[in-house]
Amino acid sequence: MIRPELRQILRRWSEPLSAIGALLVSLWFLTLGGWFFGLIGLGGGFVSLAWLLAAIRRLPFRRDIGGPGVVEIDEGAIRYYGARLLGGEIALRDLSEIRLLPLQGRPHWRLKSTDAQALLIPLDAAGAAGLADAFAALPGIRMGEISAALNHPDAAVRTLWVRPR
Incomplete structure (x- = not known):
């Protein structure tokens, strides 16, 4: 209708x-x-x-779901269940860096932990909208900067947050 x-x-x-x-x-x-x-x-x-x-x-x-995999945020951890071999988990307390980067023509989050492990999550994966609330809990994060980067994606890799020392 x-x-x-x-x-x-x-x-x-x-x-x-x-x-x-x-x-x-x-x-x-x-x-x-x-x-x-x-x-x-x-x-x-x-x-x-x-x-x-x-x-x-x-x-x-908030985007239409079009990317592979599912994002789950539970008990202070971000989990990504990839459609193929990709996937993993990073605890928010271990998160050291957030980047926005294009891969295969699609924007992805690159979450890096303190032990240098990286987790790639498509912006349009199911459940990825919940990352806003998870990111808001991080110390020193500027959500306005992240919103601006999401509204105007480009071909460059952008570092949006680094854990303060």
Whole structure:
């Protein structure tokens, strides 16, 4: 019933649109009057704005699934189950470097651990959108820089984060 192009756009923007909806409900609570509904509206408004900001920052990570493999983030570890022989696991506490690089015409994450092991993950692998939350927990990371790199991919290898010493 819904055109495929519109469905794709709505799926990508579903989280920011939900946050905007929650913000509108919070504003409605503010208009009801009284201190009780005012506090509910104010609190909900702050939570909705924080959610909207986080959703907009995660937006570049949300892509159509087209790459091989599955990404899983569980208990402080990033696991990639590759379609062929590729795959592996890196604990977030052992992560030392994040790079964005093109391989075979597709952008990939290159995650390097402190013991020099590397894990290559396609940006469009299933579950790769969850990497935004995992990366946000790293010390000194600039999510705005990562979002900008994802919005404007190029043919060069880009180092996006190095663990501070």
